[in-house]
Amino acid sequence: MEIEFQRVGKKYDSGQEALSQVSFHLQQGEMAFLTGHSGAGKSTLMKLMMMIERQTSGQILIDGVDLRTLSRRAIPQHRRRVGVVFQNHQLLLDRSVFHNVALPLQVSGADHEQIAKRVRAALDKVGLLEKEKFNPMALSGGEQQRVGIARAVVNKPQLLLADEPTGNLDPKLSAEIMNLFQEFNRVGVTVLVASHDLALVARMRHRVLTLNQGRMVNDGGFA
Numbered sequence: 001m002e003i004e005f006q007r008v009g010k011k012y013d014s015g016q017e018a019l020s021q022v023s024f025h026l027q028q029g030e031m032a033f034l035t036g037h038s039g040a041g042k043s044t045l046m047k048l049m050m051m052i053e054r055q056t057s058g059q060i061l062i063d064g065v066d067l068r069t070l071s072r073r074a075i076p077q078h079r080r081r082v083g084v085v086f087q088n089h090q091l092l093l094d095r096s097v098f099h100n101v102a103l104p105l106q107v108s109g110a111d112h113e114q115i116a117k118r119v120r121a122a123l124d125k126v127g128l129l130e131k132e133k134f135n136p137m138a139l140s141g142g143e144q145q146r147v148g149i150a151r152a153v154v155n156k157p158q159l160l161l162a163d164e165p166t167g168n169l170d171p172k173l174s175a176e177i178m179n180l181f182q183e184f185n186r187v188g189v190t191v192l193v194a195s196h197d198l199a200l201v202a203r204m205r206h207r208v209l210t211l212n213q214g215r216m217v218n219d220g221g222f223a
């Protein structure tokens with residue numbers, strides 16, 4: 001998936017201007033990091049890409065299509081093409097690892113056999129195939145995060161967004177999670193990872209986008 005922001009602004013109803021005049025272009029198949037202080041606008045930028053929030057100025061083009069021109073019906077279709085990973089992974093604790101990963105497929109109406117195949121393929125990619133019957137509470141923090149990643153990729157998204165995916169993890173586990181994102185990127189998925197961890201971001205040697213008080217202050221260089 002290819003993404004282009006053209007002078008995008010987002011002002012919340014509260015009056016808070018979270019983004020202003022943000023322009024950048026992510027090529028199909030590119031991987032980049034998004035950094036910036038707390039409140040700089042990282043989550044807002046990702047919410048605009050998922051159409052959870054709408055920009056108040058400027059244009060967002062996804063594969064050349066202006067998001068404002070999408071019909072109401074096209075919005076869920078768009079969201080299915082985007083996989084999202086959060087820091088607090090938001091797993092459901094009343095169901096197994098398997099059923100957590102299966103959720104996005106159930107929403108999109110796939111049959112049982114197909115669901116089982118896709119869920120196991122996703123769990124295999126994150127190295128958790130043998131834990132499919134476990135309750136998420138019985139897993140370590142790093143494993144829980146990998147379940148969240150399996151769930152994000154089970155629909156084979158063309159864009160993977162991760163908002164502070166390593167926030168609670170130690171450096172070794174954080175590096176493992178970043179390597180996983182890199183593997184998805186290697187097979188053609190466009191990946192954008194928001195992270196506070198500048199040392200980790202620098203080690204990954206990808207493009208770095210930096211927000212400061214809602215403005216893009218650095219694009220292209222390494223952290």
Ligand SMILES: Nc1ncnc2c1ncn2[C@@H]1O[C@H](COP(=O)(O)OP(=O)(O)OP(=O)(O)O)[C@@H](O)[C@H]1O
Nearest residue numbers: 012014016018036037038039040041042043044045
């Ligand atoms: N729903 C909302 N309503 C009003 N203001 C909001 C809303 N969401 C975010 N903001 C404000 O917009 C600004 C940017 O917030 P955002 O969550 O995008 O930053 P962030 O860079 O992701 O921060 P963090 O790293 O702390 O998650 C902040 O000032 C925040 O308080």
